[in-house]
Structures are given as C-alpha cells and as structure tokens.
Amino acid sequence: MALPKRHVVPPSGVREIRPHVYEIPREHRPGMRVPGVIFADPDLIEAAAADRAIEQVANVAFLPGIVRASYAMPDIHWGYGFPIGGVAAMAVDGVVSPGGVGFDISCGVRLLRTDIEAKDARGRMAQIMHELSRNIPKGLGGRGKITLTLTQIAGVLGQGVKWCIDNGYGWPEDANFVEQSGAYPGADPDLVSAHAKGRGVNQLGTVGSGNHFVEVQEVAEVFDNQAATTLGLFPGQLVVMIHSGSRGVGHQVCTDYLKEMGRVTKEYGFELPDRQLACAPLDSAAGKNYLKAMAAAGNFGLANRQAIAHLVRQSFEVLFGTGAMALGMRLIYDVSHNIAQFENHELDGKTTELCVHRKGATRAFGPGRPEVPAAYSEIGQPVMIPGDMGTASYVLVGTEQSMRECWGSTCHGAGRVMSRKAAVKQMGGRALLAELSAKGIVVEAGNVRMLSEEAPYAYKDVSRVVDVCEAVGLSKKVAKLRPLGVLKG
Amino acid sequence: MSEHFFEVVEHTADVGIRSEASSLPRLFSNIAMGMTSLMADPRKVEPAESKKIEIEAEDLEGLLVEWLNELIYLIDAENLIFSRFEISDLSETHLAATVSGEAIDPTKHELKVQVKAATYHQLKIEKKDSSWSAQVIFDI
Numbered sequence: 001m002a003l004p005k006r007h008v009v010p011p012s013g014v015r016e017i018r019p020h021v022y023e024i025p026r027e028h029r030p031g032m033r034v035p036g037v038i039f040a041d042p043d044l045i046e047a048a049a050a051d052r053a054i055e056q057v058a059n060v061a062f063l064p065g066i067v068r069a070s071y072a073m074p075d076i077h078w079g080y081g082f083p084i085g086g087v088a089a090m091a092v093d094g095v096v097s098p099g100g101v102g103f104d105i106s107c108g109v110r111l112l113r114t115d116i117e118a119k120d121a122r123g124r125m126a127q128i129m130h131e132l133s134r135n136i137p138k139g140l141g142g143r144g145k146i147t148l149t150l151t152q153i154a155g156v157l158g159q160g161v162k163w164c165i166d167n168g169y170g171w172p173e174d175a176n177f178v179e180q181s182g183a184y185p186g187a188d189p190d191l192v193s194a195h196a197k198g199r200g201v202n203q204l205g206t207v208g209s210g211n212h213f214v215e216v217q218e219v220a221e222v223f224d225n226q227a228a229t230t231l232g233l234f235p236g237q238l239v240v241m242i243h244s245g246s247r248g249v250g251h252q253v254c255t256d257y258l259k260e261m262g263r264v265t266k267e268y269g270f271e272l273p274d275r276q277l278a279c280a281p282l283d284s285a286a287g288k289n290y291l292k293a294m295a296a297a298g299n300f301g302l303a304n305r306q307a308i309a310h311l312v313r314q315s316f317e318v319l320f321g322t323g324a325m326a327l328g329m330r331l332i333y334d335v336s337h338n339i340a341q342f343e344n345h346e347l348d349g350k351t352t353e354l355c356v357h358r359k360g361a362t363r364a365f366g367p368g369r370p371e372v373p374a375a376y377s378e379i380g381q382p383v384m385i386p387g388d389m390g391t392a393s394y395v396l397v398g399t400e401q402s403m404r405e406c407w408g409s410t411c412h413g414a415g416r417v418m419s420r421k422a423a424v425k426q427m428g429g430r431a432l433l434a435e436l437s438a439k440g441i442v443v444e445a446g447n448v449r450m451l452s453e454e455a456p457y458a459y460k461d462v463s464r465v466v467d468v469c470e471a472v473g474l475s476k477k478v479a480k481l482r483p484l485g486v487l488k489g
Numbered sequence: 490m491s492e493h494f495f496e497v498v499e500h501t502a503d504v505g506i507r508s509e510a511s512s513l514p515r516l517f518s519n520i521a522m523g524m525t526s527l528m529a530d531p532r533k534v535e536p537a538e539s540k541k542i543e544i545e546a547e548d549l550e551g552l553l554v555e556w557l558n559e560l561i562y563l564i565d566a567e568n569l570i571f572s573r574f575e576i577s578d579l580s581e582t583h584l585a586a587t588v589s590g591e592a593i594d595p596t597k598h599e600l601k602v603q604v605k606a607a608t609y610h611q612l613k614i615e616k617k618d619s620s621w622s623a624q625v626i627f628d629i
Binding site: 051077199201202248251259262275276415416418419421422 | 558
C-alpha cells in the first residue's frame, strides 16, 4: 500500500533523513551521546511531537553505553522515562534501565492456530465467547483458576513455560515456539520480592484489564503465501490471539527496582534528564540483580500466556467436542514487547554482544538467526501486532534489514491518541457494544461502562503503523486478522 | 468520613491524581483516596478491616510513591480496597499509617480501572504558604 506523500515541515528538533526515517541530531540537546531515530510518517511524527515523546527519545540518548541511536517506532507515545515504542541497545559496559523495559515486564502476544474455518464458527460466536469468559478470569478482582503456592510461583519464575508444561498446562512442543524457548536466561526467583510473589499467586492464567485481551479472529487477508503456509495460516481460518503480560508480578518488580536504581544512579553520579531513566551499570550488582529479577518476571508473563492458552484449548474442547490437538490448535509463536535481552549484533563489522531494551517494541529477527525456531528459519521470526478491537491485528515476520536498521526490531501495536475520559465521553460502553455487534464482533467485557476507554477511535491506525515498519524494512506483513469475538477485562 | 479533596488528571495512556491540603498527612491521605476513586466508588467502600503500613524512602517524593505502591500491593495481593487512611507518623523519609477498607466486591463497588503502579512521572510535591500540593501519575 502506498503511504500518503506530503511535504510538511517536521516538528522542531527533528529532520527527515530518509523516507519514514526522522533524526534528532545530537546537537539538539547537549548531553546526547547518540542521535535519536524515529520511524514514522508526517502525521505520526506530528502526533509524537504533540505527545512530547520526541523529547523522551532524546532523553534516552543520554544513557551511558548507548550504541548507535535512541530508536522509536511509528506507534511511539510517551511513557515512563523511555517512550513507549523505544529501542535502545547498550554496550556491555553500559547501563540497564527498568524504564526501558516497562512496568508490565514481558507484556506480549501469543497466537494459536486452529483447523476450524471461521465461517463454520461465526454463528456460534456468542457461545464461544461465553465459554471463554467462564474459564478465563479478567479485570479487577479477577482471581485465577490456578492458585500457586510460594514454592510453585518460584517454579514459574524460574522456569517459565516449562513449569506450565510440567504441570499439565500445555503441550511439550509449545516451548519451541516461545521466545527464548519459554524462559528468559538468568532468571532468579530469589531476587523477586515477597510483594511481587504475593501479587502473582492468584494471577496465573488471567488476562488483566486495559488493552489486554483474548480474541477469536479470522485470517482476513494473506500477504505472503509462503510465510503463511510455513506458520500454519490460511485465508478464512479461525485463530486465537492472546495479549497479556506478567500482571502484578512485573509491575511490582519494576516498582521495586526503580526504587533501588534511583539510589544507585545517585551513587554513580549519572546525570540524567529524567528521574525515571534511573539505571545501573550492566556489570554492577544492582544491574545484574535487576536483569535476573526482570527475567523471572518475564517468565511469569510467558507462563501466564501459556496458562491462558491452555484454558483456551480446554474451552474449545468443550465447544467442539474433540481434543485441542485434533482441532489443530498448535502454538504459532509467542513474543514479548517489553523486555531487555543480551543479543549478538553486527557493530562496525564485528559481532558484538549488546543489551537491547525494547519497551513497546517487538524483537523481529530475520531468516537464519539462531534464535528463530528451526521450522521458521527460512521466513524469519514471527511477530504478532495486536490492534484495537474494532479493526485488525497483524502477523509479520522479521527481516535481515531490520537487523541493520534497528537491532532486529519492529512496532508492537497502535498506541493511544486520546485520554480514557475523552474516549468515554465520545461514546458510552453500550453504544460501542452495539456498534461492534453491528460489525459482527461479539464482545465479552468485564466492565461495559469502561469499554469505550478501549474503543477503536482511541487508538492510532494500526495498519498505518505496520505499513511504515514495512516501508522501512523492519518487518514484512504475512496476514491481517479480523476480530470476531473479544474478551476484555 | 471527612472530606477528601482531589482531582483526576487526564493523560493519553494513563491517569493521575492531583491534590492540595493544609498538611502533609492530609495530602497523602487525599491522594490515596483519589487513587481509590479511580478503581471504585469510595462511598461504597466500608472501612471494615484495617491494615498497618510502615514504609521508608530516600525523600518525600519517594515516600509518596512508596505509600501509594504499598496500597497497590495490598489491593492486588489481598484483594482489598481502602476508604480510610489514618496517618500516625510522617517525616521526609518515614511513614506509618492504619488503612481501612474491605474485600473487593464487583457487585457492590462499581469497579473501574485497575491501578497497577504509582510512578515518578511529572511528580512534584510543592509547599506554598501553608498549603501542600502534589500530583501523581499512575500506570493503569
């Protein structure tokens, strides 16, 4: 799709250096160690400026050890310290910053395929969503079906998806199709506080509120036949997408370590333009402890989506009267968009280990990378982009060009454009339900009054965001998915 | 139940509470009540059960964030929501309080958003003449 061409003056401090690539030069603010680079189009860059997110991209460039540039994706909006949609790679003698990972550590997306054709299920969508709603707790006060002891949660934090599989929540092969094979390396449950564990024991297998969801979707369009076939997708297919994270565990770990990092940043004398960029050297005790706790919280996020997927499979078994395996409900892939990882990248002609922060940005490694599951090696790593409930979600793959442009990264979603209050003012929850219903979308919401906060009009156009990423070469579209049933907190 | 003054601050992705008070303990309690109001109707929350809180921080802003995050922990881990905040000690670096509320009940409390963390974003505590004011943005 051709993107709109407009000749407009970019916001102050920013210049377009290539189509869809905007640079904030180092001279913009003394103290910037590298330039800022924002992937966008004329409208998206204006929105970023209005949101003050451009200044946040510049702020990140102050961090010690940052390599090449402070990057931002087209769905950028302001966040805590780092903007949401930010990517920053640090040399191993640089720093790690919890603000570059986010509160919801390992918030991410998982996609399950089925052999079912959407047209055969559409007539039963209300029944399908009701069954899912019965089995998968959501929203404030939603207690999980799985209650963990403190010993068990330590297992989840240490082993991630493997703990779930060993305890009967999933298939052994699932782990092969999760980022990092289902567990982030270096996780240490002992570095996760009692508070964080206390929040998590009742939350395994819960969706949470806000923009998290379980969606039953139809493959509406296939852009890349070879990739779609390799992934197990076909036009008109029924699939299930899960968007959720590490719930209270990740939030508490972030809270705990932001406090700790605040102290450490002062001790090291780092001059940072924003308190929320609090950081510690990667090779310091504080830095290592954060990474180990972050990995553990990340494992909770992966395990949470694994547990939710298990409940989805169980629900479908009841609905369709046959086993989930017989229904072909294989896991296509699961990837986070809030995490920091050590990765090898080409830097000045040498393979160099970097710590890559991605907050509201998704890893998008290209074909042949060892981190990509063997079955997908030819096509690249899958990326799922959750859209809003009225429009579309996408399946993409990473590319070799992405490795060169942005450490193998792409966007994560659409990003909000209006406050929750403004969204609710525009349309009430019941009216929105009726409008979605008229489009053939069944919604099971934990809180109808608040539903408009998550209305499609409150978000950027996800198709536009995905197209900019494709134009730059960060990722390639494989399929567009249309929501049929939405489960929200 | 005495009056708590607070205002909701709108943001694109998250939400905040702003308040003014004649004393620091009052300010802290106003903001806590404001946070409750984001999650439920505070008038429907009975102060039936009490919990003691004691926390420390490096500075006043840190203490405010720590106070709110401690409440968030109790809300999430123990499924409680609070409508009374009695602060017995408050210095630049230390706070002790008794907070009262009840178990979260979707049928009674008219639940709204889930507040997941208090942040340092745009956090400022200011004293002007005899009045304290502050604004806290929450991750929701």
